[in-house]
Amino acid sequence: MSAIWTEEELEASVLAYMDMRKKDSMAEPYIKKSYYSELSKRFGRTEKAFEYRMQNISYVMSLMGRKWVKGLKPAKHVGSNHIEIIERLVSKVEGKSYVGQATFEGQVWELKKKKSFSKPSGEIRPNSVTSQVTKYQRDPRVKAWVLKEAEGRCENCDNIAPFLTAEGEPFLEVHHLKHLADGGSDTVTNAIALCPNCHREFHYGQSMASKLEELYGKNSRLIRE
Ligand SMILES: [Zn+2]
Ligand SMILES: [Zn+2]
Structure with missing residues (x-):
């Protein structure tokens, strides 16, 4: 079992997570353990490892201001590269474009917990990017x-x-x-x-x-x- 999570493992975890989240929102019963055990058989990691990964996904969802799966308390111990990958995967599963909100907030968190870091010079003219954002037509x-x-x-x-x-x-x-x-x-x-x-x-x-x-x-x- 490799310490490094492959994109495939992360994608399967995000898919399982979003499935549980959907069931949560429809008040449909499901068993979390069966998701972990299926993933565990498929990828050869422990069920615990997948459970923890799910809590990382909750953390990414929380950074995005979204609801997380009941009982999967956000766990912040996740590298910013993984936050980015997870946010990209969540966006992909939802058919939306990646905006980088969780990625940015995750970086802020990492920096804030450093004992000291020097005063940043910032950007006089920050770069701008144009991205597609899904808007809902509200009444x-x-x-x-x-x-x-x-x-x-x-x-x-x-x-x-x-x-x-x-x-x-x-x-x-x-x-x-x-x-x-x-x-x-x-x-x-x-x-x-x-x-x-x-x-x-x-x-x-x-x-x-x-x-x-x-x-x-x-x-x-x-x-x-
Ligand atoms: Zn609101
Ligand atoms: Zn109020």
């Missing part, structure tokens, strides 16, 4: 309705919007509980008005799953998808 009526319904308060923490926009409107963001990228609908039963703090937490917070459950429990408008 402005859904966003407007949800914002009106919220009456200037975050529907999660109930605090009033943190500031007024230039137009004098309370600033809130409309979030889709089941992300559009995961096949969520653009309807008022899947959309919620959040303050920016709560919104970021729903994407990047460590307890996003339990927060989500709470929200479904307290707001009768929302329907689980």
